[in-house]
Amino acid sequence: MMKIELTTIDDTNTAEIKNVLEYLETEKKSAIANGDEDKANNCWLNLASLDLNILFIKAFNNIKLKNYRQAWNELEQCEIKENYIRENSYKDHIAASRLDFIKSKISKWQSLYPYCLFCSPGFKVGYYSCSICGHKIRPRSRCEHKKGKVYNGQLCVHEVHDMEMLEISIVTKPAQKYSVMHDDSTLDFTLLEHLSSFLDNAFEDWNIRWTKMKFPIARFSSVSKEDKCPCKSDKTFEACCMAKNEVEIPHVDFLFSKPLPSDAENIVFPYDNG
Ligand SMILES: [Zn+2]
Ligand SMILES: [Zn+2]
Numbered sequence: 001m002m003k004i005e006l007t008t009i010d011d012t013n014t015a016e017i018k019n020v021l022e023y024l025e026t027e028k029k030s031a032i033a034n035g036d037e038d039k040a041n042n043c044w045l046n047l048a049s050l051d052l053n054i055l056f057i058k059a060f061n062n063i064k065l066k067n068y069r070q071a072w073n074e075l076e077q078c079e080i081k082e083n084y085i086r087e088n089s090y091k092d093h094i095a096a097s098r099l100d101f102i103k104s105k106i107s108k109w110q111s112l113y114p115y116c117l118f119c120s121p122g123f124k125v126g127y128y129s130c131s132i133c134g135h136k137i138r139p140r141s142r143c144e145h146k147k148g149k150v151y152n153g154q155l156c157v158h159e160v161h162d163m164e165m166l167e168i169s170i171v172t173k174p175a176q177k178y179s180v181m182h183d184d185s186t187l188d189f190t191l192l193e194h195l196s197s198f199l200d201n202a203f204e205d206w207n208i209r210w211t212k213m214k215f216p217i218a219r220f221s222s223v224s225k226e227d228k229c230p231c232k233s234d235k236t237f238e239a240c241c242m243a244k245n246e247v248e249i250p251h252v253d254f255l256f257s258k259p260l261p262s263d264a265e266n267i268v269f270p271y272d273n274g
Helices: 015-033 037-064 068-087 091-096 099-111 190-198
Strands: 118-124 127-130 158-161 164-171 206-216 246-256
Touching: 015 037, 037 068, 037 099, 037 190, 068 099, 091 099, 099 206, 190 206, 190 246
Parallel strands: none
Antiparallel strands: 118 164, 127 158, 206 246
16 A cells, blocks of 8 residues: 555645545445455555544644634544544554554543533433344344444444434533533633644644642732632632632643744743733
8 A cells, every 4th residue: 555645634635645535445345345344344444544534634723723613523523433443453553543643632632622511412212223234222132243343344333213302411521522512702722722833733742741830929919809719710819819828820731742943932831921
């Protein structure tokens, strides 16, 4: 297989990458037609991995463009795809398709989002069926296919039938991350903005370290007692840190493997404006 460049958003749109995707689709179809299950599964694996890389690049690009909600949804899709690929993959493939890198970065990007409230719909499900053989799944009647495994080039999922929505609840740890309850215009995306401004592409390595930094109380003389406490506790200053000698403020360090541009070396994130 030829080597293809797939790093930037432009790379996701080249004739070369389209040819590779088409080639793999055609190969998969003929493998399925010929009953060559190993080959069909391998085509699925390569297609899914390319798809994941492309989606991850798109998510990164959307963070750069400040389309934070869209990037959030794409990161969640990446998370789901990455799980399926890993489940059907093997060691060498995982290394060659950047799976570990993408997995570790998805959760780190997500941790920099200010989202904390999600809606979670409760459903009543009539029944599930297997997407491979159509078998109606009942407690004592299952087919041979395992959910999340690839059979003959096709991912096995359980399809939901006769679904009824029961209620919607608001949760902090959602089953699906796309159901964000916030209005983005009211939120602070500074961390994402700062971090992405230092990265040229989705595959540059970086890390984060969450710490707390102590500041003398004198630094906060302009904060009035009814204001929210600068320690981010959500209490008022008076009810929280006003009587202390020092205020501990959450602080994040971004760690890069490449040198920063010299004009950015002195920047401090994110809450210290003193
Ligand atoms: Zn089945
Ligand atoms: Zn406080």
